[in-house]
Amino acid sequence: MPAQAPEVRRANFAEVNLGLPERIALLEAERCLLCKDPKCVAGCPVGINIPRFIQLLTEGKLPEAAHCLLNDNPLPAVTGRVCPQETQCELECIRGYKGLPVAIGHLERFLGDWARGHAQRPALEAAPPTGKQVGIVGAGPGGLTAAGELARLGHQVTVFEALHKPGGVLVYGIPEFRLPKQIVREEVARLERAGVKILCNTVIGRTYTLAELRARFDAVFIANGAGLPVFMNIPGENLKGVYSANEYLTRANLMGARRSARAGTPILTGRRVATIGGGNVALDAVRTAKRLGAESATIVYRRTRKEMPARAEEVLHAEEEGIQFEFLAAPVAIQGDARNWVTGLQCVRMELGEPDASGRARPRAIPGSEFLVPCEVVIVAIGTRANPLLAGTCPELKLDSRGGIAVDEQGMTNLPGVFAGGDIVRGAATVILAMGDGKRAARAIHEYLRRPVSPARAPAERITP
Amino acid sequence: MHKIIAKASLSPQIIRLDVAAVRIARIRQPGQFVIVHRGGDAERIPLTIADADAEAGTITLVIQVAGQSTCELAALNPGEAIANIAGPLGHPTELIAAGRALCIGGGVGVAVVHPIAQGLKRRGVTVSSIIGGRTREAIIFEPELRRLGEVIVCTDDGSYGRRGFVTDAARDALAAGGIDIVYAVGPVPMMRAVANLTRPLGVRTIVSLNPIMVDGTGMCGGCRVSVGGQTRFACVDGPEFDGHAVDFEQLMDRLTTYRDFEQRALAACQEGDCKLGRR
Ligand SMILES: Cc1cc2nc3c(=O)[nH]c(=O)nc-3n(C[C@H](O)[C@H](O)[C@H](O)COP(=O)(O)OP(=O)(O)OC[C@H]3O[C@@H](n4cnc5c(N)ncnc54)[C@H](O)[C@@H]3O)c2cc1C
Numbered sequence: 001m002p003a004q005a006p007e008v009r010r011a012n013f014a015e016v017n018l019g020l021p022e023r024i025a026l027l028e029a030e031r032c033l034l035c036k037d038p039k040c041v042a043g044c045p046v047g048i049n050i051p052r053f054i055q056l057l058t059e060g061k062l063p064e065a066a067h068c069l070l071n072d073n074p075l076p077a078v079t080g081r082v083c084p085q086e087t088q089c090e091l092e093c094i095r096g097y098k099g100l101p102v103a104i105g106h107l108e109r110f111l112g113d114w115a116r117g118h119a120q121r122p123a124l125e126a127a128p129p130t131g132k133q134v135g136i137v138g139a140g141p142g143g144l145t146a147a148g149e150l151a152r153l154g155h156q157v158t159v160f161e162a163l164h165k166p167g168g169v170l171v172y173g174i175p176e177f178r179l180p181k182q183i184v185r186e187e188v189a190r191l192e193r194a195g196v197k198i199l200c201n202t203v204i205g206r207t208y209t210l211a212e213l214r215a216r217f218d219a220v221f222i223a224n225g226a227g228l229p230v231f232m233n234i235p236g237e238n239l240k241g242v243y244s245a246n247e248y249l250t251r252a253n254l255m256g257a258r259r260s261a262r263a264g265t266p267i268l269t270g271r272r273v274a275t276i277g278g279g280n281v282a283l284d285a286v287r288t289a290k291r292l293g294a295e296s297a298t299i300v301y302r303r304t305r306k307e308m309p310a311r312a313e314e315v316l317h318a319e320e321e322g323i324q325f326e327f328l329a330a331p332v333a334i335q336g337d338a339r340n341w342v343t344g345l346q347c348v349r350m351e352l353g354e355p356d357a358s359g360r361a362r363p364r365a366i367p368g369s370e371f372l373v374p375c376e377v378v379i380v381a382i383g384t385r386a387n388p389l390l391a392g393t394c395p396e397l398k399l400d401s402r403g404g405i406a407v408d409e410q411g412m413t414n415l416p417g418v419f420a421g422g423d424i425v426r427g428a429a430t431v432i433l434a435m436g437d438g439k440r441a442a443r444a445i446h447e448y449l450r451r452p453v454s455p456a457r458a459p460a461e462r463i464t465p
Numbered sequence: 466m467h468k469i470i471a472k473a474s475l476s477p478q479i480i481r482l483d484v485a486a487v488r489i490a491r492i493r494q495p496g497q498f499v500i501v502h503r504g505g506d507a508e509r510i511p512l513t514i515a516d517a518d519a520e521a522g523t524i525t526l527v528i529q530v531a532g533q534s535t536c537e538l539a540a541l542n543p544g545e546a547i548a549n550i551a552g553p554l555g556h557p558t559e560l561i562a563a564g565r566a567l568c569i570g571g572g573v574g575v576a577v578v579h580p581i582a583q584g585l586k587r588r589g590v591t592v593s594s595i596i597g598g599r600t601r602e603a604i605i606f607e608p609e610l611r612r613l614g615e616v617i618v619c620t621d622d623g624s625y626g627r628r629g630f631v632t633d634a635a636r637d638a639l640a641a642g643g644i645d646i647v648y649a650v651g652p653v654p655m656m657r658a659v660a661n662l663t664r665p666l667g668v669r670t671i672v673s674l675n676p677i678m679v680d681g682t683g684m685c686g687g688c689r690v691s692v693g694g695q696t697r698f699a700c701v702d703g704p705e706f707d708g709h710a711v712d713f714e715q716l717m718d719r720l721t722t723y724r725d726f727e728q729r730a731l732a733a734c735q736e737g738d739c740k741l742g743r744r
Pocket residue numbers: 082083084137138139140141142143160161162163166167168169170173174202203204205223224225226227249280281284311387389390421422423424428429430431432434682
């Protein structure tokens with residue numbers, strides 16, 4: 001995949017990857033063996049018919065290939081960029097047993113982008129209106145996918161989003177250099193053209209309660225994400241210069257801190273920035289710090305490169321951009337000066353012991369091995385949990401032990417007609433799983449709404465924020 | 466889009482905006498706030514709902530010009546609009562059901578005290594208020610509060626009412642006894658002083674905290690405060706907390722995080738095209 005040169009891109013926010021030229025994409029597609037029993041499909045969390053779209057691609061039938069792909073996945077231009085293909089479809093690809101797997105992610109992205117640029121993009125056929133109304137909480141990938149599917153099935157859909165822009169993590173979390181926001185804007189515009197109403201600045205649990213939504217809609221889908229940042233509970237976490245990755249990335253992405261001279265949202269840049277964690281979130285944060293001018297931007301991770309849960313490509317890109325890595329290191333305290341500004345991150349060396357429940361080696365601290373990573377900014381990217389705001393205002397909604405929403409195989413909660421999916425059900429997971437949940441919930445809601453007797457609904461009151 | 470319906474200048478640095486927000490006007494409760502985003506490159510900032518007219522569908526925001534964002538908001542005129550207002554956010558004030566309440570407000574915090582006093586009065590609680598500001602011009606919401614009960618006004622320079630801090634008047638009021646609860650909203654040092662005053666007396670004291678916020682939904686943790694040794698997110702767990710448990714020093718410190726940025730931006734803004742009151 002052609003990319004911006006590292007020394008150029010680490011000073012800008014433009015997308016790193018440049019996309020495959022058509023000629024290369026067709027050559028890559030040729031490598032597919034069009035397996036009868038395609039292992040790649042089994043590796044895809046939503047079972048995209050991969051050999052089918054690749055076959056159409058090799059035949060040069062781009063509109064048909066795009067149509068086939070979009071039928072399985074409404075956001076190929078997104079997932080082609082952010083899915084961890086190397087642990088999903090590409091891991092299973094037969095070609096990978098000897099040599100390189102087919103670059104399925106790159107082909108997906110190629111077709112997704114092709115469809116964006118072509119008016120011939122075939123519209124997916126929509127069912128006649130059913131007269132049923134569905135309310136969706138959260139405009140992240142889960143909510144938007146469900147909205148698209150439900151609209152296509154003929155239902156009237158209203159999406160409620162707490163922030164002032166739809167997209168969820170795709171707009172506030174994942175930076176422009178990995179996922180251009182134009183893609184999200186286009187998808188939102190497409191949904192609106194299909195009749196989906198998106199009401200921003202509407203916090204369910206505050207602006208409207210879940211009970212009100214249940215009274216006004218025939219069914220509800222909750223996809224409010226796992227937005228609650230986890231801190232480490234170590235000394236110094238409230239010093240000035242300590243951010244959660246969510247806050248840091250929201251300031252930089254959603255709010256455009258430093259994007260222009262007029263940007264109203266401030267962000268501390270810091271000459272040296274340390275980011276704690278080994279996932280996509282940590283890498284997004286540390287690479288953002290580099291782009292905002294940090295001389296040194298360091299990842300502090302308690303295991304080794306091999307165990308990093310981030311996408312392989314992002315780790316590689318980060319290395320190319322000069323991000324430093326402190327592997328086998330765990331923070332024990334954040335140090336500050338007399339005026340409470342961060343001056344460094346005190347860490348301890350780790351070694352890998354026995355595998356834990358997840359099969360990954362459990363890190364152990366080596367006594368007496370403490371060392372300091374000097375820095376002005378610390379970004380904590382060790383995970384998120386379910387945001388309790390919505391559930392807290394609806395005690396009858398059943399939760400799981402981690403505070404997520406409990407659902408059955410259909411994605412329905414304990415409340416009839418209320419479905420949930422994405423990170424709020426799975427804990428911090430992936431874009432494609434959230435989309436898969438959105439699609440599954442849409443189908444289940446469709447079935448639910450087709451039952452002979454629909455539950456009584458209060459006469460529709462106008463909903464305006 | 467939320468149209469500005471009316472605008473008034475309460476003091477040289479404090480502007481009152483009545484803004485269309487039908488749903489919020491209908492359901493807001495005392496103590497709740499909104500996140501306001503003027504649009505475009507602007508910052509998201511929390512503002513308390515000082516008052517609301519459910520019938521007209523408007524909420525009242527009181528804005529003290531302290532940085533670029535507040536400067537730009539204060540420059541908006543009737544007919545213009547604010548792109549995004551989300552809310553009502555935060556937990557409503559814990560209002561006592563009967564008895565006597567002392568409401569203490571400093572500076573623009575008086576705008577926060579006002580709906581609390583209204584809510585208390587509606588429940589039949591006896592309300593008295595102590596409000597303060599640096600000078601006579603800085604005193605806001607005095608007539609509105611007088612309608613709800615006794616009001617003592619304090620100014621730092623003695624240009625109006627009693628000379629001195631609200632805490633001096635509060636000390637006297639508390640000494641007289643009979644106060645069941647204190648609500649204190651204002652600059653952090655004022656809230657801390659009030660909490661220190663009431664702690665030995667064992668009078669429950671509720672304060673409304675104003676940390677830096679971004680989303681206002683519990684997603685970023687930027688608004689974290691320490692209460693009783695625990696980290697709480699003011700936007701979803703608050704904004705009101707037990708004043709006797711709040712770590713005010715930490716709050717004050719964290720509030721200075723962007724001071725340089727704010728002062729530079731404010732200077733640029735006041736020199737530039739958004740000078741207070743005009744475009
Ligand atoms: C920085 C970062 C990088 C990531 N990188 C990747 C990656 O490379 N690949 C990958 O597959 N996954 C990645 N992920 C994970 C992925 O983004 C999530 O798994 C996915 O976005 C979950 O989708 P969702 O629809 O469940 O929730 P979200 O995307 O979190 O969307 C939830 C939406 O609901 C809104 N909301 C919340 N509460 C309310 C409420 N009460 N009322 C109304 N609206 C509400 C939120 O504002 C938000 O817009 C990343 C996550 C982060 C934070």
